[in-house]
Amino acid sequence: MADDPVQEMTSRYFRQRRNPFLDELLRAARNGHSDDLDAEDAADALHLVPDVRRDLDRAEVTLIESVLDHGWTWEQLGAEYGNRSKQAMQQHYRRRGGKRSWPAGERPPRAESPHRLSDQDLDPADVANVREAIRALLATAHDVAETHTVDGVWPAVDAPLEEISAIGLDPLPRLEVACRKAAEAIEGMVVAGWERRDPGREARRRQSWTVRLEDEMRDMASWLDREPQGRLIPRVDRPLRVGTATAERPDHLEIAAEDVDQVQESIALTLDRLEAHRAVFDQVIDELRRRQAELS
Numbered sequence: 001m002a003d004d005p006v007q008e009m010t011s012r013y014f015r016q017r018r019n020p021f022l023d024e025l026l027r028a029a030r031n032g033h034s035d036d037l038d039a040e041d042a043a044d045a046l047h048l049v050p051d052v053r054r055d056l057d058r059a060e061v062t063l064i065e066s067v068l069d070h071g072w073t074w075e076q077l078g079a080e081y082g083n084r085s086k087q088a089m090q091q092h093y094r095r096r097g098g099k100r101s102w103p104a105g106e107r108p109p110r111a112e113s114p115h116r117l118s119d120q121d122l123d124p125a126d127v128a129n130v131r132e133a134i135r136a137l138l139a140t141a142h143d144v145a146e147t148h149t150v151d152g153v154w155p156a157v158d159a160p161l162e163e164i165s166a167i168g169l170d171p172l173p174r175l176e177v178a179c180r181k182a183a184e185a186i187e188g189m190v191v192a193g194w195e196r197r198d199p200g201r202e203a204r205r206r207q208s209w210t211v212r213l214e215d216e217m218r219d220m221a222s223w224l225d226r227e228p229q230g231r232l233i234p235r236v237d238r239p240l241r242v243g244t245a246t247a248e249r250p251d252h253l254e255i256a257a258e259d260v261d262q263v264q265e266s267i268a269l270t271l272d273r274l275e276a277h278r279a280v281f282d283q284v285i286d287e288l289r290r291r292q293a294e295l296s
Helices: 005-013 020-031 039-069 074-080 086-095 124-148 161-167 171-197 201-205 209-230 257-294
Strands: 240-243 253-256
Touching: 039 074, 074 086, 124 171, 171 201, 209 257, 240 257, 253 257
Parallel strands: 240 253
Antiparallel strands: none
């Protein structure tokens, strides 16, 4: 039913994707039978129930502990969770395997760590970007797995070229792009959060030449892992000659005539990137030479 709270919650947590096993559990629990399953399928599903029950118990213990860690009392939790008394709620927690205890009195609110960002430090727009990037990553992983696996297992041979052509990109680059976008969104949110808490923090951090070099080297390494791999660009120091095929020869690199413009563009983009990084290194060299002169 559209107004079923259990179905609404499972739909939200499973990103609108149907979960047949969960549907069967709910149908069997509510109707006393499951019309769509034969005896063999029902027996197979039944084998999963003990593992699911253990997982649910562990999840329930974790959620109870999280609520209590955030300042709720046993009385509040029991009233919210099935209108239980304090003692009944504690017994329920112990039966599920919980072993922790909390102070009886009211606990003071936790002081915010100066080394951790709070919700107030984060821009809601940045948080939304992170959520969207993670949602895209999960959807990409799901689509790649559905397209390139059989019963959840990757085949021993490479995916057929026709299949790769149909989706536009090989599965690993697709996942890499999605992962990178999620990481960039998270890093941008964190940097902006610290800047909101402490305006000028990033500028002060960049005053250190060691930090600037670390940033440049990390950025350069990330770029080398990513951009040049998909470009037609010479990898070894050999003479270039225009020919009929793009290939590595014993004494030169042959570039097909139709690939020359693309190779030229790739070289130009690479030079721009290297020049930008070299500018930072030149600045650091000038700074250290100036300091050396000041002490002479």
